[in-house]
Amino acid sequence: AQTVTQSQPEMSVQEAETVTLSCTYDTSESNYYLFWYKQPPSRQMILVIRQEAYKQQNATENRFSVNFQKAAKSFSLKISDSQLGDTAMYFCGLRTSGSRLTFGEGTQLTVNP
Amino acid sequence: EAGVTQFPSHSVIEKGQTVTLRCDPISGHDNLYWYRRVMGKEIKFLLHFVKESKQDESGMPNNRFLAERTGGTYSTLKVQPAELEDSGVYFCASSQGASGGKETQYFGPGTRLLVL
Numbered sequence: 001a002q003t004v005t006q007s008q009p010e011m012s013v014q015e016a017e018t019v020t021l022s023c024t025y026d027t028s029e030s031n032y033y034l035f036w037y038k039q040p041p042s043r044q045m046i047l048v049i050r051q052e053a054y055k056q057q058n059a060t061e062n063r064f065s066v067n068f069q070k071a072a073k074s075f076s077l078k079i080s081d082s083q084l085g086d087t088a089m090y091f092c093g094l095r096t097s098g099s100r101l102t103f104g105e106g107t108q109l110t111v112n113p
Numbered sequence: 114e115a116g117v118t119q120f121p122s123h124s125v126i127e128k129g130q131t132v133t134l135r136c137d138p139i140s141g142h143d144n145l146y147w148y149r150r151v152m153g154k155e156i157k158f159l160l161h162f163v164k165e166s167k168q169d170e171s172g173m174p175n176n177r178f179l180a181e182r183t184g185g186t187y188s189t190l191k192v193q194p195a196e197l198e199d200s201g202v203y204f205c206a207s208s209q210g211a212s213g214g215k216e217t218q219y220f221g222p223g224t225r226l227l228v229l
Contacts, residue, residue, distance in 0.1 A: 004155070037220070044116070045204065045220035091156060099144065099169060100158035101206075101218060 002027040004094050006104035013082045014112050020067075021077045021107050023092030034068065034075045035093040035101065038086075045091070051075065082111045115139065117221035119205050125227045131193040134224045138187070138207030144168075145188050146208075146218060147180060151201035159203075162188060195228045202226070 004025045013019035025034070032053045039045040051059045051068050058066050063083075067076045079086055089108050093101040118137045126132050138145045147159040159178070160170040164185035173180070177196070182188040192199055202225050206218040 043222040045223075047217050047219075050217070099146070099161045100172070101146075101148075101156075102158070103148075103156040105153070105155045 002029075002032075002094050002096060002102050004092050004102050004104040006090075006092050006107050008107045009105070010108045010110070012110040012112055013079075015082055015084060017082055018078060018080050019082055019109065021079075021090050021092075021109065023075045023077070023104055025073050025075060025092070025094045025102075027073075027094060027096055029096040032094060032096040034066075035095065036064070036066070036075075036077045037091045037093060037103075038088040039091065039106075040085070040088040048090070049077065079109075084111050084113060087111045117205055117207050117219050119203075119221040119224050121224060122222065123225045123227075125229065126195055127229050128197055129194045131191065132195055132226060134190045134192075134203050134226070136188045136190070136205030136207075136221060138205070139219055142207035142209055142219075143185070144208040144210070144216075144218075145182060146206040147188070147190055148204040148206065149201050150204065150223075151198070156204065159190075192226075195226075197228050200226055200228045 034051045036048040037045050049061045049064050063080045065078045089106045091106045092104045120135045145162040148156045150156045158172040161168045162182045165182050179191045202223040204223045205221045208216045208218045
């Protein structure tokens with residue numbers, strides 16, 4: 001079985017600053033995929049960024065980047081130049097050989113003006 | 114392109130009643146998933162359809178939950194009879210054909226179910 005843990009239920013950051021959301025996971029499989037999804041107050045959950053475990057290079061999507069530490073089973077999300085629209089619930093997800101996504105409990109991020 | 118849609122957006126029912134949730138996936142997506150988030154906890158997998166067939170229903174909590182996907186298009190999730198612990202947000206997601214696990218699952222806005 002796999003697990004995903006997000007140890008920060010809530011976080012806040014000032015607009016234009018950088019914030020890092022933590023995520024750790026556990027799986028016995030060697031090939032897997034990691035995801036960060038965000039769910040803004042409007043409720044539609046969207047994919048932020050994806051990382052393949054076999055790739056050593058950290059994924060980057062504009063202001064969003066990850067720090068993937070495979071040995072430590074850590075997958076943190078860094079948001080640079082935070083914007084008000086980044087306010088959302090962020091979910092870390094893990095997918096192995098099956099189809100299901102396993103999620104953490106989420107981190108509520110608030111970006112303050 | 115229309116995204117995943119779910120109906121209703123909210124539902125309030127009394128314990129013992131029946132509720133049916135509907136999900137319309139993105140057109141052409143063979144894979145359809147149901148997830149649930151209860152009481153601010155993690156989002157948990159319920160089941161996975163490939164076209165009209167149930168690929169994995171190991172996450173279904175009990176036999177009060179029945180999911181169908183007739184014709185391989187939209188899906189319904191019926192809870193009968195509803196219990197208090199069924200309250201939560203029910204998410205539907207869809208994806209295209211399997212590509213080794215990295216394909217993106219696109220989520221709907223969810224249905225907020227409250228059982229009183």
